[in-house]
Amino acid sequence: MREPREGGPPALGPGLIWGIEFTPEGNRAVEDCNSAHDGRLRWLHLNLADHGTRQWVETSPELPAAAREVLLSQDRHQRALVDPITVACVLHDFERDFDSEDTGRIGALHMALTGNLIVSARHHPVGSADIVHRRLSGSEMAMTPPRALDMMVSAMLENFGRVIARLSGEVQAAEDALVEDRPVPGSHRLLDVRRRLAQLHRMLDGMKSVFRRLEIDDDLPADMLPTVEKLSQRVQGVGGDIISVLNQLRSVRDEINDQSNQRVNQNLYLLSVMTALMLPATLVTGIFGMNTGDLPLVGHHGTVGATVLAAGSALATFLFLRGRGFFR
Incomplete structure (x- = not known):
């Protein structure tokens, strides 16, 4: 059975968007959340807008209390919760529509990782889950919970990177226009670019705080620590890219303001x-x-x-x- 695209028609099961079980022979589709599995790692991506999903999370014996709390939480801010057998977190990503990969709306992705079960859930479609699903539908595998967390966060950072690259291109185009004495974008467009960059910066700051808290948590499983440390560094790196573009944008806006003031002074x-x-x-x-x-x-x-x-x-x-x- 072909896996549905993230946000598309749900597969069988309570709010199941897609499910994959990782076996030595390769990835196998899961069509029912309650189907039996023999201890192999399983990844279920759920729709929290479905009432059946909430019932399944509340009653599933495979999910510890910490996982249930984070998956069903109504909190929109980014946070993490750790116990000796579970790592659960809420991370931000951009929501998407069927006709737009970048809506500019911030969505919350809930994720719980236990020994042999990974559950991710959202209220509205997010770009990172779509990227992960495409990769898992191919040859890529997530045989361990740390690898699954790495894949999901890497997909988020890839999503952010595309937005940053587009915004950086607009800033560079404005800078080139200034150098070549061509018309530059209006102040409203540059203000929109600044708002998007500030939005991304806040999202990455929250994500960086989540991984910093995970790093110092004594209950964090030992096999998860290297992945958390690596992701923390990657998030900081992307945050540095945003700061660089913001500084470049500030220089462009200062130059535009200087030229505008110069024209006014010449007219006066x-x-x-x-x-x-x-x-x-x-x-x-x-x-x-x-x-x-x-x-x-x-x-x-x-x-x-x-x-x-x-x-x-x-x-x-x-x-x-x-x-x-x-x-x-």
């Missing part, structure tokens, strides 16, 4: 010069516009004389300003 400078040049001519026309006696140039050719006087005063002002270095 031009307006000030024009005002200074026109001020003497305005004074002349103001004098000749007064209704008083003994005005000069009231005879023939008076208008021509007043015009020459106004133009001459503007020229004298221009020469004075140029001599003082006002024209660059």
Whole structure:
């Protein structure tokens, strides 16, 4: 039976989206959560929006209390819970739609790892589960819980990496436009890029805190510690990539603001010069516009004389300003 795509029509069982059992002969599809298995590692990916899923989690004898608590938790923040036989956590990933791999909405993936059972669950489709399912449907295997955790978190980081690469490309394109004196993206688009980067940074900060707490937890199974340490370093590395793009974006925005301020200053400078040049001519026309006696140039050719006087005063002002270095 072909495995359904993450978020597609559910397979048989209470809210079962896909299930895989790992055998020496290869991966085998699981179509029923309650089917018997002989101690081999099994991975079930469940839909928490299905009422049957919650009932199955609450009554399954294979799930310890810590696993049930995390899987059924309504908490949206990232956290981890460890006991001697279970590692359970809530991690953030981007939700996806059937027509969009990146919706920008943050979804919570609940995950519990026991000795021979891995359960992941979500309320809305997330990109990482789709990536893991495609890999497990091929030749890749997750024969141990640490390997399963590695696969899921690696898929999340791959998902984040694609978003970061796209946002970084937009920032670099804006930077190239500045260097080549081409039109740059509007401030609203750059603000959207900054918001997405800040969103990713918060998600990775929460994930980094989860793995840091797991590293220092005395109850963490010994075979899980190397994987947790490796994932913690990888999360920090991706977080560093985001900081780098944020710094680059900040430099681009500063340059755009500097150029905008320079244009405003140039316009103000031009307006000030024009005002200074026109001020003497305005004074002349103001004098000749007064209704008083003994005005000069009231005879023939008076208008021509007043015009020459106004133009001459503007020229004298221009020469004075140029001599003082006002024209660059």
